[in-house]
Amino acid sequence: QVQLVESGGGWVQTGGSLRLSCAASGRTFSSYIMGWFRQAPGKEREFVASRSWRTGSTTYADSVKGRFTISGDTYKNTVYLQMNSLKPEDTAVYYCAARFGAGTTSASDYDYWGQGTQVTVSS
Numbered sequence: 001q002v003q004l005v006e007s008g009g010g011w012v013q014t015g016g017s018l019r020l021s022c023a024a025s026g027r028t029f030s031s032y033i034m035g036w037f038r039q040a041p042g043k044e045r046e047f048v049a050s051r052s053w054r055t056g057s058t059t060y061a062d063s064v065k066g067r068f069t070i071s072g073d074t075y076k077n078t079v080y081l082q083m084n085s086l087k088p089e090d091t092a093v094y095y096c097a098a099r100f101g102a103g104t105t106s107a108s109d110y111d112y113w114g115q116g117t118q119v120t121v122s123s
Contacts, residue, residue, distance in 0.1 A: 002026035002112045004096045009117030012086055016121070020081040022096030022114060029053050033103045034079040035110055036070060038092035038119075045095070047105035049081060059103055064090075086121045093118050 008020040022034065035050040049060045049070040058070050069082040079096065094117050097110035104110075 002098065004098060004112055004114035006094065006096045006114040006117040009094060009119045011120045011122065014087060014121055014123050016086050017082070017084045018086065018119060020083070020094055020096075020117060020119075022079045022081075024077045024079065024096075024098060029077060029098065032098050032100055033110075034070075034072065035097045035099070035105075036079075036081045037095045037097055037107055037110075038090075039095070039116075040092040043092075045107045047107065048094070050103050050105070051079060052103060057103070059105065061105070083119070086119075088121050088123045091119060091121050 003025045005023045012018055030053050032053050033050055036048040037045050038048050039045040047061050048064055049068055051058045051070045051072055067085045072079045096114040098112040099110040
């Protein structure tokens, strides 16, 4: 049974940094795409970043390029999202997700989801 557990959310001032972690368990993830999504109140869930376990290739939403970095630790089966230069518009619940196969930015294509972690950026 696949489990994704996020941690690292919290409150930060504009310009600050946070690092989110997603610990994955339940199977071998070598052929999986790991993604981060976020959902603000009253808005749809949106893609933030993704990373291929197999190739290490990454994809970012335009809104976070240059500020966020997704990385992974194979031995710990953990994916990270380093968030720098945070803005109030980054405030949302951040979700970790996993899918088997090719990379995609569509939330509906992901098979497994974590419970989410709140990130609040104050102005």
